[in-house]
Amino acid sequence: IRRMISGYQKRDGTNGTTNLATTGRTTLPTWAATFQNRNANLSTNQQGPPVNNAYVLGRYIEDYDFLNSGDLDQHNGRRCVTPEFPGGTYAYFVTIAADGTPVFPYAMGREYYGTPAGGNVNSITEPVTLLFEGGAEKGSSIDAIQTGNDEITLTWKAVEGGSYQLETSPSLRGGSWKTTLSSVNPEQDKLVVDDKTVALSRNFYRVKKAAVAPYDDSGFVDNNIFTTTYTFRFPANLPLPENINSLTVGAQEVSLANISSYDRSTGIVTLCFNSTTLPDGDHQAVINSTHISENFFSIGGQKNILLLIIDDWGIDASPFDNPTGIALPKLPNMDALVRRGLRFTRCHSQPLCSPTRATILTGRHPFEHTVGNPSNSSILPTSELTLPEIFTAQNSRFGMAAYGKWHLGGTANAPSVRGGWPEFAGIRRGGVTNYTLWDKLENGTTTEDVTSYTTTDQVNEGTDFIVSQGTNPWFLWMAFNAPHTPFHSPPSNLAPVGGYSTSGSSNSDQYIRALEALDTEIGRLLTVVDLNRTNVIVIGDNGTPGQVVQAPFGNGHAKGDLYQGGIHVPLFAVGPDIRITGTTDKLVHCVDxxxxxxxxxxxxxxxxxxxxxxxxxxxxxxxxxxxxASRCVIAEKFGDNNGNGRALISDVYPDYKLIIFGDKDDISDTPIFELYNLPSDANEQTNLLLSPLSNEAQSAYDHLLAKDLALGGGYSDSPAGSFDTIYIELPNRTGPTSPPNNLSVNPTAIIIDGQSASFVAREDSSGTAQRYWVKCSLTPGTGGPFTSATVTFPNNPNTGGARSFNSTQIIANP
Incomplete structure (x- = not known):
């Protein structure tokens, strides 16, 4: 049982609403414009007064927008099951805040649900049960008269909270009425009066309502009506009772009627209880005085925070997110976290590791913190405010440390100077050349040629830090570099129970084993973590590398891309503050x-x-x-040779994704727009903008483009000068001297008739990704014709041979 949340919100500028304090009351929300059959843009004589102390925001119903983000529809109702309607019915709800105060629209929206039908009703012939009648206008009428023992008791129907006068008269004549009792208060809606003088005289009685108590608009005094819903886990390997006869949380007895679910096979019990009566501390649930829950309901006290960042791990390589994948690792320790926690099915990152790290540290998008890729735009400015700097400035009691991968530029002191970490040990750059021979940076000092396996070394640091904190709260940032390249065979002693799931030598085989070894070491780290007092968050930093990516992604869509293969990553959380378990399809991003x-x-x-x-x-x-909340995903990449731009997904149109390919820093660059329907096109192969859009797709495109423009950053800006868009066809051949089969490998140089061109994408003029075509732009534009072009790629990594190709066809400005 819980409060139903309204879908209405004040138009204060948050969650995509108009900020009336800034714009004035010059427009109507969509629902009001439809209901009033008026244009949403109001003329001058229709506009409301400015938002100020006299006309506060929320004074008018038009001050609220309907976001469809709560439990209730625009009519403030929903279908539900009630005791009177076990088969379900539509019901309106009274909406209140968490403290019990009424909130808009209070009882129902401006329109009834459904379509009214039928004629006038002049009488009610069916049996009627009166459940409640009240209000200040309710009249007083005699309800019962009892006599005996020289006493009469009179009962009137009255207004609860009213104050009455009792008057008597011996004759009903004018001037004969006298006030016998000047102030009588009813019990709820019954006013009861006793007269012990009845034996001495004959009287007529009447009551007059003198006053009504003021309306209580300050919320409920008794907050005990607000209950906490919580799921307790009991050991499933021990026989649990068939029936629960008693249940306590801490010292509080819980009514058996408040148990919403009980599964003996899993040991899961979900119940409601009044948490306001529990003291600060950790409280376990107990069934039938003998069975004690594994987890705690905690009140007060600070819980530890453990963030695990896994390098180059997209959902295609996750057995939790892609259970039908072709080649998946065994991850028993992470699987245990997923089973007892909350897994997000729609989490997104930045397409590369450095921007993701900077985004989590600052809560800002790449165009703001300026880290756009790991190479050319990879240094986190000292002016950025980071998480550890905030914890320090707030005099937090949390001990803090970061271990693993830094990769945000700067000198050897950068994790401290730029990141704010009081303790750091790990690697400075994106990876190591050898997992068992690498340079370790520790608080500004570098130790060369460390031979311990990097993942093991990082977990050693993490476990030592946790143990050193004792009972003090701590925040630990574990940024593993595994399973980042180089692909390798990890130590045999880190295999999961039963051995590694694969023994091959392919990149995919080695990538899987590196993940399995990482899971083993995560399990070792968790042996020193009290999960009842620690909130654990696990996230992938970007998509799976192109060499090992698998369905539903591929065909050039992998790490480094703004496509889903580059940014759709695993995320799950477990701990005392994660009260909801299972899965959620909420749209979230690493910035969150x-x-x-x-x-x-x-x-x-x-x-x-x-x-x-x-x-x-x-x-x-x-x-x-x-x-x-209304949520939106923003992923960005800039400063690279290929695929710069921004991707946007909004939960207003959750099926659609807009990608704007463009260089935000090049005023001559022409943005390229792509729109995809993700449920039907998971690998984003069909750009909807190449064909006429449906009404829904057009609305989604307009909405996402407006989001981009409101956010800023310059990705969708039109070019300031002239240019040519050119498509170059390369020789169609295979083998070590052919154009790279991996479409994520970009040219290092493009020369057209002696001029250097800017690479855009490896695709043909229809927008289809192609191995043998390169799209580029040439500034200033001349319109052509163009006679020759040379495209150069990085040398073949296997043979070292050069890969430079002369064009077989040039298409300009199609």
Missing amino acids: LFSTILDLGGIDGNAATAGFSTHSQSLLPIFHGTDT
Whole structure:
């Protein structure tokens, strides 16, 4: 049982609403314009007063927009099952805030649900049960008279909260009425009066309503009506009772009627209880006085935060997200976390590792924190405000450390100077050339030729840090470089129980074994973690590398791309603050971990980041099952030779994705737009913009483009000068001297009639990805014709041979 959340929200500029405090009351929300059959843009004489202290936001119904983001529809109702309608019915709901105060639209929207039908009703012939009647206008009428023992008791129907006068008269004549009792208060809606003088005289009686108590608009005094819903886990390997005869949470007895589900086979019990009466601390549930839950319901006290970032891990390589995949690793330790936690099916990252790390650290998009790729735009500015810097500034009690991969540029002191970490040990760059012979950076000092396996070394650092914290709360950032290249065979002692799942020597085989070894070491790390007092978050930093990517992705769509193969990553969380378990399809992004971690650390993110423009939406409401936010994914890449641009997905049109390919820093660059329907085209092969759009697709495109323009960044800006768009066909041949089969390998140089051109994509003039075609732009534009072109790729990694090709066909400005 819980409150139903309205889909209406004040138009205050959040969650995509118009900020009336800025624009004035010059427009109507969509629902109001439809209901009033008026244009949403109001003329001057139709506009409302400005938002101020006299006309506060929320004074008018048009101050609210309907976002369809809650439990209830535009009519403030929904279909549900009630005791009176076990088969289900449509019902309206009274909407209240968490403290019990009424919130818009209070009882129902401006229109009834459905279509009214029938004629006038002049009488009710069916049996009627009166459940409640009240209100200040309710009249008073005699309900019962009892006599005996020289006493009369009179009962009137009255207004609850009213105050009455009792008057008596011996004759009903004018002037004969006298006030016998000046103030009588009813019990609920019954006013009861006793008269012990009845034996001495004959009287007529009447009551007058003198006053009504003021309306209570301050919320419920007794907050005990608000209950907490929580899931407890009991050991499933022990026989649990067939029936629950008693259940306690801490010292509180829980009514058996408040148990919503009980599964003996899994040991899962979900129940409601009043958490306001429990003291601070960790509280276990107990069944029948003998069976104790494995997990705790915690009140007060700070919980540890453990963030595990797994390198180059897209959903295609995750057995939890892609169970039908061709080649998947065995990950028993992460599987145990997934089973007891919450897994996100629609989490996204940036397409490359450095931008993802900077995004999580700052809560800002790449165009803001300026880290666009790991090579040319990879240094995190010292002016950025990072998570550890906020924890330090807020005098947090959390001990903090980061281990593993830094990869955000700067000198040997960068993790401290740029990242704010008081403790760092790991690698400075994107990877190592050898997992058992590498240079280790530790708090500004580099040790060369370390021979311990990198993953093992990182977990050694992590376990030592956790143990050293004792009972103090801690925040640990574990940024593993596994299973990043080089593909390799990890130590045999790190195999899961039963051995590695593959023994081959292919890139895919070695990639899988590196993941399995990582899972083993994560299991070792978790042996020193108290999961009842630690919130654990696990995320992939970008998609799977192109050499090992598998269905549903491929054909050039992998790590480094704005396509789903480059940004759709695993995310799951488990811990005392993750109260919802199972899976959620909420649309989330790595940027959201910034405010989530602040929330888990008990830090007010809005106050801590005042003066900084952040775009992070905490996952805590999702963890608690109360999320109503409107969410949007923004992924970016810039400063690279290929695939620069921005991708957008919004939960307003969740099936559609817009990609804007363009160089935000090149005023001569022409943006290229692609729109995809993800449910029907998971690998984004059919650009909907190449054909007429359906009404829904057009609305989605308009919405996403408006999001891009509102966000800024310059990706969709039109070019300032002239240019030519050119498609170059390469020789159609195979073998070591052929154009690279991996479409994520981009040219290093393109020369057209002696001029250098800018690479755009490896695709033909229809927009189809092609091995033997290269799309580029030439500035300034001349319109052609063009007679010759040479395209050069990186040398063949296997033979070292050069790969430079003369064009077989040139198409200009098709």
